[in-house]
Amino acid sequence: MLSRASKYAVLSTLFLAEHSNVDKKISVKVVAESIDVPNPFLAKLFQQLVRGKIISSTKGPNGGFFLTEKNRQKNVLDIIENIDGLNKFNDCFLGLNECDSKNPCPVHFIVEPFKNSLLGKFRDKTIQEFSKEISENGRVLTLKGLDLS
Template sequence: MISKTSGYAIRGLVYLALKSSDAYKVGIHELAAELNVPQPFLGKIMQGLVRHDIINSTKGRNGGFFINDRTLATPIIDVVNAIDGLSIFHRCFLGLHDCNSEKPCPMHHHVIGFRNSLQHLFETLTVQTMVTDVEEGFSVLKRIPGTPSSLVS
């Protein structure tokens, strides 16, 4: 349902929340290697999150990406909006341009509830919730050095 780009952004945010600190910034090399995402592509994604003030970055020898005061409280819908916009919650599943409640496509009435539920979930699910799920072993991101082995995917 969400783009691969938004998925990479969300994975990157969770990784940063788990690993970055005031003293440690996560470099793009580490982030791309740990998430198994092409570095140039991930770099552009993360810079987009910086431009939307979802994360911060610093340049230089000890530079990298890190979370800010607002990152953990950020709803996932803000991340998706920063990367792809909110059209996934409004466009037709069959790609018809004039699909709406008055002129629905054959799938419209069948998926509208799902789409609305997904939008509500993204509005209420925060980065902090996802981080907590990983920390408590309810979900996995991938093996992260220095974290419990229950995070292994």
């Protein structure tokens, strides 16, 4: 569904939402180790997320990455869109170019409702609200211990 890059982006942004703020910036290294994602790859990703105004950064001593209040008003779909684009969601499940209710692929009416609902769900909640829920419910935010078999 999502690229690995997109998954890392969602996880790390939620991590920043929970652990950083304008007065408490976090380096890539710390985030990468915390959610167990390759450091240089995450650094690249962060550059893109900064350009996309999903997260913020400053250089130099005490510099690092963090979320502003404005960043926190974005939603999960914004993160995914910034990395993968929306095509991943909007494209036909079977890869047909012309697939809509007038000209549906064999699984169109099966897949379409799900896709729309899921899309809505990812637009429903802001990063801030997601983050709040995570800290309240103690949800998992790391890839540590991933079984690579």
